[in-house]
Amino acid sequence: MQQSTLLSLGSINADFQVRIDQAPGSTETLLAHEFRRFAGGKASNTAWLGALFDHESWLLGRVGDDDLAEQALAPLREAGIDVSAVTRAAGQHTGVSMITVPPDAKKHIVLATNANDDWDEEAALAVVKAVEQARLPACLVADCEVPAWVVQRAVEAASRRSIPVVLDPSFPDRVEPNLLGGLLAITPNESEAEGLLGRAIDSLDDAAQAAHELRQAGVRIVCLKLSDGGCLLDAGKGAMHIPAGEAEPVDTTGAGDCFTGVLAIALLEGREPIEAAAWAVAASNAAVTTYGSKPAYPTRDAVAPVVDGLMRKARRVDG
Template identity: 70%
Template structure:
């Protein structure tokens, strides 16, 4: 993609310093576990989607908060090196940068303890700066937001984006921070099954339930609803019924950041003009490839890898009966 054809991806949300280890037993099996493969990484949902946007050749602007501590450099350094514009990241005075403590057991299903710290400390000047940055953004562009920052921040960012006719893709983590009146302003939403359960009030046990949840979210105003499944696939409803996009055949090493890979690449694909099912196949491919390595950003695939796997995944997508 040449520079003149690049679009802009605005990533709003969590920015973390990640501390990650592998363990040979599941946490809780005993009081003290031996760990290995310790890594200090840059993490957070907005951080990950911003990094992917840059990796896929777009102008990438990160919006969020870090503390006035030394962990801010750990959280931002790899983004700066990747070409992400971090002018929209402000410092929360007297606060620590958010910290994510991650353990990866043998089954690769990570467990995370998140101290939100600066992510949750926004003042009025920071929110005004955010709105001004969004207001200066020229089309084509999209806003990718998550809810690991205060709900008022997301609401004001979405309002500013809509005023500029910039589509919004929302990762609804944490789902209790998603007000019902936000949904009609969204172009797309990408909950996992537990988040979809919280948003719809119904347990999801299988594809029919996921299809029902996606339809419910569309009926509440979202144009495209995509429920990420635990096996790495998704159920998508963009109108006309639900479609199951199955996972590829991969051996998971670490699921850290896989959901962010889905949302980031899904948003990029929509911005580049792919239809929703093709975009979902790209998101599934990105998430599947992400779990084959250790860590989030270090394991993220490039455009060619995603496109190759997405083409195979797309062939196996099928329509579901959305009633149920």
């Protein structure tokens, strides 16, 4: 397999995670256990997957000039990820994500964006330069937990080199409408799709209609992540529902990032959209079965045997 380049632009955080035995809000003070510190953030997670799947992986983003920057970056360096385009925001803290995981495994996150939202022209130029210098074939994966103008500059640089772009639209209110026409793929969850389109999504038919509307806006491939671990795919040949596989959730932290990262990798490797979406579903399903995000991410060999079964279960949705 030819080694390609995955460029990951977006949030880079220091994660602090605990398990709790009661739902948040059930009492004023909750006792916690299994405290962990991780390198986190959406771009950090997709970059990790690029390396895990044996591609050249570059991380693009911002950290602070504090001690938490090393928590965020050191594990990625050790994994062989190029972090040379990660710049430091003077006088700013690195992004911090505080995560609680209750018994139902559905994580709750409080995010302080910090350096992720503190960009200047020099930092943006570092991102553009990285996109311009990346070895082809390449794919840019971006999220919107950094300023919209930075994402726009990166997408424009990718377009000049015909590098496809996959967007995780978190936060949806930061997605500029004119950005959609430049995307190969977009991976909203249900609430993000609601934010993009301004209406509720309460059924598979609603999801299919939402995917159709995003395609009309110019996105070539829409993969709407469903809360049960499946997805709704529209790549121009009608909406397809790929159901979730069998997984016992332990921790949903980072599962959505796993979906986006593996989808981008599969598309970069030349897989058809339906197969790429099945790879993404299989990987994100595996990611919920272990505590933490990166420690839970599956290898290529762990995902591959599940893909054909998911594709056989895929069904058309009328919308």
